Amino acid sequence: MEMKKCPHCGANIAADAERCYVCKQWISDGNIVTSDKPQEFLPVLLFEYFWGVFGIHRFFTGNIPIGVAQLLTFGGCGIWAYIDFIMICFNKFKDAQGRLLRNYSPNIGITAFVISLIPFVLAIFLVIAVFMAVFLAEVK
Numbered sequence: 001m002e003m004k005k006c007p008h009c010g011a012n013i014a015a016d017a018e019r020c021y022v023c024k025q026w027i028s029d030g031n032i033v034t035s036d037k038p039q040e041f042l043p044v045l046l047f048e049y050f051w052g053v054f055g056i057h058r059f060f061t062g063n064i065p066i067g068v069a070q071l072l073t074f075g076g077c078g079i080w081a082y083i084d085f086i087m088i089c090f091n092k093f094k095d096a097q098g099r100l101l102r103n104y105s106p107n108i109g110i111t112a113f114v115i116s117l118i119p120f121v122l123a124i125f126l127v128i129a130v131f132m133a134v135f136l137a138e139v140k
């Protein structure tokens, strides 16, 4: 069977395929169907990073019901929003039509993920510092 590369995600797909079975993007004559492209990775990542608890990234990628659910629950108290953030960072996030985002960059994704861990690491150090301070105060 003749194969071609998906112009969206690079997967090998049948030469006559109209839709990529990996990223679900519609394809016409080896090009992404321009009238209906998924959103780009970077804007979705930024929307999620700054306004993820309001579900803005879900509205932006066409998933209105989940967007409303996240808006009303503050992104599932932040946990749901953070899971979405990790999915975006590692190119697992899909839009309302089940498609991956365009122009994914692993470097940006992994960097954003590492940056997002900094507050957690600082919080852990803070807890350890407080415990040590209390412990040392009791030893004297």
Ligand SMILES: [Zn+2]
Binding pocket: 006, 007, 008, 009, 010, 011, 020, 021, 022, 023, 024, 025
């Ligand atoms: Zn694809």
